[in-house]
Amino acid sequence: MxxxxxxxxxxxxxxxxxxxxxxxxxxxxxxxxxxxxxxxxxNLPGDFQPRRSKVRERKAIESLRFLLRELDPGDRAAQWVAGQLEDRGFDYVRVLQDRIKWKQPR
Missing domain, CATH: 1.20.5 (Single alpha-helices involved in coiled-coils or other helix-helix interfaces)
Incomplete structure (x- = not known):
């Protein structure tokens, strides 16, 4: 964010x-x-608002799933999100498992 x-x-x-x-x-x-x-x-400020870490984590994962699952591989928004996560060393593919339609090219 x-x-x-x-x-x-x-x-x-x-x-x-x-x-x-x-x-x-x-x-x-x-x-x-x-x-x-x-x-x-x-949507991210609302996702990170809950005080309980489990709720925050669940909401953040739901947002990531939507952003990466619902967007096409060539979609610049999906590419931007994936790039931001990768730049920070976050393994989003592991969290999302098979629920994404595409994988970021290496």
């Missing part, structure tokens, strides 16, 4: 620069990426 917020903030500066340069296509591409990251992260 924190990485998502940082990415959105950084992209907002790239949008501003692209607009200043008159590059509307690049600005729109950055805005689309910001929207995608925001869509991925919007």
């Amino acid at each position: 924190a990485k998502g917020f940082i990415d959105i903030r950084a992209l907002s500066h790239l949008v501003k620069k692209a607009l200043a340069d008159g590059d509307m296509d690049t600005a729109l591409g950055h805005l689309e990426r910001m929207r995608m990251i925001a869509n991925v992260c919007h």
Whole structure:
């Protein structure tokens, strides 16, 4: 979630620069990426709200299952989520088992 917020903030500066340069296509591409990251992260604060760790873990796993199971392999949102988990060394495939439609290419 924190990485998502940082990415959105950084992209907002790239949008501003692209607009200043008159590059509307690049600005729109950055805005689309910001929207995608925001869509991925919007349920996470509620998932991490419960005080009991078992409930938090179950809600987080349910969100991951939805994000990775319901999205196509080429979906940029699924790729972003998988990349964030892998960058932190989290073995999401083990948690999700056979419930995902695809596996991140190595």
